[in-house]
């Protein structure tokens with residue numbers, strides 16, 4: 198079963214008219230997972246029985262005229278979202294058997310709209326990574342080429358959609374973790390504006406940057422999923438109380454007359470030639486669709502990666518202090534007192550990348566270095582945000598590549614963290630600025646790997662980038678391509 202040629206709305210139509218039942222659809226997903234996941238490892242937990250039971254309930258609701266936006270639709274969520282009764286590991290040994298006593302707000306919202314939750318998706322441990330190689334549950338593989346990474350940290354969320362294992366998924370994006378895997382797997386992924394979606398019940402990585410975002414097979418589904426999860430939540434004080442537009446309403450309005458900016462700092466020499474060619478062709482498509490293309494400048498771009506990794510690691514070191522063997526998950530205690538128990542637990546529970554970041558983050562926050570690193574990074578962050586706000590005075594949206602190369606080989610970068618961090622150059626500035634961005638397929642490399650296009654919008658203007666993405670998707674056929682698995 199593949200869903201790429203059917204939108205959620207079309208599947209809903211079939212479910213409502215009785216041509217298809219949710220149980221049949223869920224069975225097809227489970228069969229697809231069984232047939233492919235030994236190669237992909239996109240799932241950490243598959244909950245077959247619960248999913249089939251939820252599908253049976255959905256079928257009854259559909260027969261009774263239920264109008265939920267996702268009633269009976271099989272979805273899955275990154276294993277960073279708390280789910281009542283399904284374990285939440287966050288890709289870490291330290292949470293290997295952790296079961297949350299409550300659902301994350303976004304999970305509750307999916308369930309309220311009738312979604313069937315099929316399982317929890319693989320990811321880099323605590324969302325730290327760009328390749329989904331840092332998971333206690335093992336490496337995730339790219340459905341287009343299983344020798345390659347799917348991107349990260351929401352690699353499972355993107356691979357599962359690309360492989361047709363489920364219709365849509367949720368991921369999180371702190372510095373690119375929805376957009377970059379979407380780009381590497383040839384699907385659509387959106388990082389909403391900071392504050393657009395509740396993070397209540399989402400395991401925290403870097404709290405001033407984390408956002409929840411949908412991954413889907415097409416732009417319309419991505420818009421629909423965003424509509425389901427977006428909105429103010431009194432349980433998350435960083436969520437913003439402003440109305441959620443109907444993202445489907447103006448989706449088809451096109452881009453004629455829109456001003457699209459190309460930040461010159463994102464079109465540097467050294468960009469992979471396949472990416473350059475695909476993005477340039479996309480620019481041409483937008484021109485033909487009636488958009489006005491202008492060059493703009495985001496002068497502080499060069500500082501983004503350094504600034505991001507300082508802030509993200511500092512916040513991570515603070516957030517991860519809570520895994521002390523007392524309140525959550527794993528405990529190792531060999532009788533060396535309280536400090537010994539902390540040490541043993543954290544030594545055994547965290548993987549290398551997480552440890553590296555806790556150490557670097559703690560260092561950056563320590564007295565004597567705080568001003569030089571953390572405080573400085575916060576100031577640079579403000580400059581980066583101002584770059585974006587200034588540019589959005591001139592243009593409606595920005596167009597850039599998502600990643601400097603297509604999906605790389607498993608193992609190629611994992612021993613060179615700095616190189617891996619540098620590959621986040623085009624995605625982290627958007628999180629630092631707190632605005633929204635999406636990735637959608639815009640080409641294939643000479644080696645047949647998907648290439649993504651990034652559209653960046655004004656704060657809370659998700660509808661604008663979805664509209665522009667939809668126009669591009671209709672004008673091209675890149676998003677119709679699916680991996681042969």
Ligand code: GLN
Nearest residue numbers: 324326370371372373374
């Ligand atoms: N690759 C980035 C990091 O490792 C982004 C991860 C994310 O967005 N969660 O921090």
